[in-house]
Amino acid sequence: MSSPLGLYVPGSSPLHRLPAGAKLLGLVAAAIATHWISTPTRVGLAALVVVVLYVVARIPLRVVGDQARPMFLFAVVLGAFQLVVAGWRTAVVVVGVLVLLMLLATLVTLTTKTSALLETVVRATRPLGGIGIDPERIGLVLALGIRSVAVILNLAAEIREAQWARGVRLGGRTFAVPLLVRSLRHADALGEALAARGVDD
Amino acid sequence: MPLIEFRSVSHHFEVAGTTRPVLHDIDLRLTEQRIAVIGANGSGKSTLARMLNGLVIPAAGTVAIDGLDTSKQARAIRRRVGFCFTNPDAQIVMPTVAEDVAFSLRRHRLSRSDVDARVAATLAAYGLSGHSDHPAHLLSGGQKQLLALAAVMVTEPDLLVLDEPTTLLDLPNTRAFADRIRELDAQVVAVTHELEIVEDFDRVLVVHEGRISHDGTPTDALAHYRKLWA
Numbered sequence A: 001m002s003s004p005l006g007l008y009v010p011g012s013s014p015l016h017r018l019p020a021g022a023k024l025l026g027l028v029a030a031a032i033a034t035h036w037i038s039t040p041t042r043v044g045l046a047a048l049v050v051v052v053l054y055v056v057a058r059i060p061l062r063v064v065g066d067q068a069r070p071m072f073l074f075a076v077v078l079g080a081f082q083l084v085v086a087g088w089r090t091a092v093v094v095v096g097v098l099v100l101l102m103l104l105a106t107l108v109t110l111t112t113k114t115s116a117l118l119e120t121v122v123r124a125t126r127p128l129g130g131i132g133i134d135p136e137r138i139g140l141v142l143a144l145g146i147r148s149v150a151v152i153l154n155l156a157a158e159i160r161e162a163q164w165a166r167g168v169r170l171g172g173r174t175f176a177v178p179l180l181v182r183s184l185r186h187a188d189a190l191g192e193a194l195a196a197r198g199v200d201d
Numbered sequence B: 001m002p003l004i005e006f007r008s009v010s011h012h013f014e015v016a017g018t019t020r021p022v023l024h025d026i027d028l029r030l031t032e033q034r035i036a037v038i039g040a041n042g043s044g045k046s047t048l049a050r051m052l053n054g055l056v057i058p059a060a061g062t063v064a065i066d067g068l069d070t071s072k073q074a075r076a077i078r079r080r081v082g083f084c085f086t087n088p089d090a091q092i093v094m095p096t097v098a099e100d101v102a103f104s105l106r107r108h109r110l111s112r113s114d115v116d117a118r119v120a121a122t123l124a125a126y127g128l129s130g131h132s133d134h135p136a137h138l139l140s141g142g143q144k145q146l147l148a149l150a151a152v153m154v155t156e157p158d159l160l161v162l163d164e165p166t167t168l169l170d171l172p173n174t175r176a177f178a179d180r181i182r183e184l185d186a187q188v189v190a191v192t193h194e195l196e197i198v199e200d201f202d203r204v205l206v207v208h209e210g211r212i213s214h215d216g217t218p219t220d221a222l223a224h225y226r227k228l229w230a
Helices: A020-036 A040-057 A061-086 A088-111 A114-124 A126-131 A135-165 A172-196 B045-053 B074-080 B097-103 B112-125 B141-153 B171-183 B218-228
Strands: B004-015 B018-030 B034-039 B060-065 B081-084 B159-163 B187-191 B203-208 B211-216
Touching: A020 A088, A020 A114, A040 A088, A061 A088, A088 A114, A114 A126, A114 A135, A114 B097, A126 A135, A135 A172, A172 B081, B004 B045, B018 B045, B018 B211, B034 B045, B034 B218, B045 B060, B045 B081, B045 B159, B045 B187, B074 B081, B081 B141, B097 B112, B097 B141, B112 B141, B141 B171, B203 B218, B211 B218
Parallel strands: B034 B187, B034 B203, B081 B159, B159 B187
Antiparallel strands: B004 B018, B004 B060, B203 B211
16 A cells, blocks of 8 residues: 555655755745746646656655545546636646645655654644643644554455455445444554553653 | 552443443462463453553552552553553554654653664664654554554563554564563563463463463463363
C-alpha cells in the first residue's frame, strides 16, 4: 500500500532542510497568490513553478503519481462542471489552481517529518494555552488523525477481503457496519495504549 | 528487580447488566526477573497483566510495584512499568518509525539531540535502524511488534509487561522476539499462549478461572497446564 496523505519521503534537498514553519507560511502565501492566477497562461506558469519545486525536492515520479491519482477524479468532475457553466478558460483556471495548491500542500508533507509539522502546530497554538487549550493535545490529535488514515484503510481492506472470501456481496451496510465496529474497537485499544504510554501523565 | 505485590486482589466486569467475576482473591509476591503468565482465553491473565501498570484498577485489594500503589500513584507507576500489547497497530501512534519511538520520550525533558541519540540507539538495538524514516504502517508484522517493543524500551522501564506479544507473529518472528526479551535487563512479566518461549523463564503462573492454579518452575507449570486441558 502506498503512503496515504503524502507521508514524508526521506531526503536532503533544500526543501527538506527548510524549517516546517517556513514551508507552511509559504503554502499560505501561495494560497493568497492564487488571486493573481486568472488566465490559463498564468496557470501554466504556476504549474512550471510547482514542477520545479518537485524536481528540487527530488520526489520520485512514482510517489508523485501516487499522490496525483486521487486528485484526478476530482479534477475531471470539477472541470466538466466548470466547462459547462463557465467555459474552458474558467475550467482550466479553477481546476488548475486547486490541483496546484493540493500538489503544493502534498509537497510540504512529503518533505517534512510529521513530528516537525506537529511541533510547528504546537508552537503556533501555544498562546491558546491561556484559555485552557492544551497545545500538546492539539498536536497529538493531529498525529492520531494522520496515523488513523492508514489504520482505517487497512481495516477496510481486511473487511473487503474477508467478505469476498465468504462470497458476501459488498454493500453499504455490509461494509460500513463492520468498518465502524472495528474502528471503534481500534479506538478503544488505542486509548488504552496511549494511557499505557503515559499520555495523560 | 522490582517487587510486585498483589494483596487480596479481586476483580469483576459489568457485562450487559450482569457482573462477571474475573479474578478471585489473588495474593502474589514476584521478585524474579522473568515471569510468565499462562492460561486459557478468558481466564483473567490479561486483566492481571493490565493491573501491573494501572490500566485496570482492582475492584478489591491492592497491586503495588516496589511499594507504589497502582491505584494512587499512576504517573510514577507508568514511568517504571512499560506495557506491550498484542496488536502493535493499536500501540503505534506516530506515522514514522523514529517518530513513534521519540513519542515515548516527549515528557522526559530531554534535549532534541539526546532524544535523537536515544532513538537511534534503540532502533539499532531492535534492528530497525534502516527503517527510521519509513511509515510505520508499511512494516511487516514482526517489525511492527519490534517497533512497539522499542517504543516501550526507549524509556528504560524497570518492569516490562507483555500481553500476548507473539500472537500475531509467525514462528521465526516469535523466536526472534523471544530472543530480544531474553536479552533484556529489565524485569519481564509475559502473558502468553506460546508455551515454547516460557520454558527458560524463572517462574510461571497458571491462571485458571480467575485463580492462580499453579505457581512454580516452567516444567511443573507447563505439565499442570497441559493436564488441565487433557
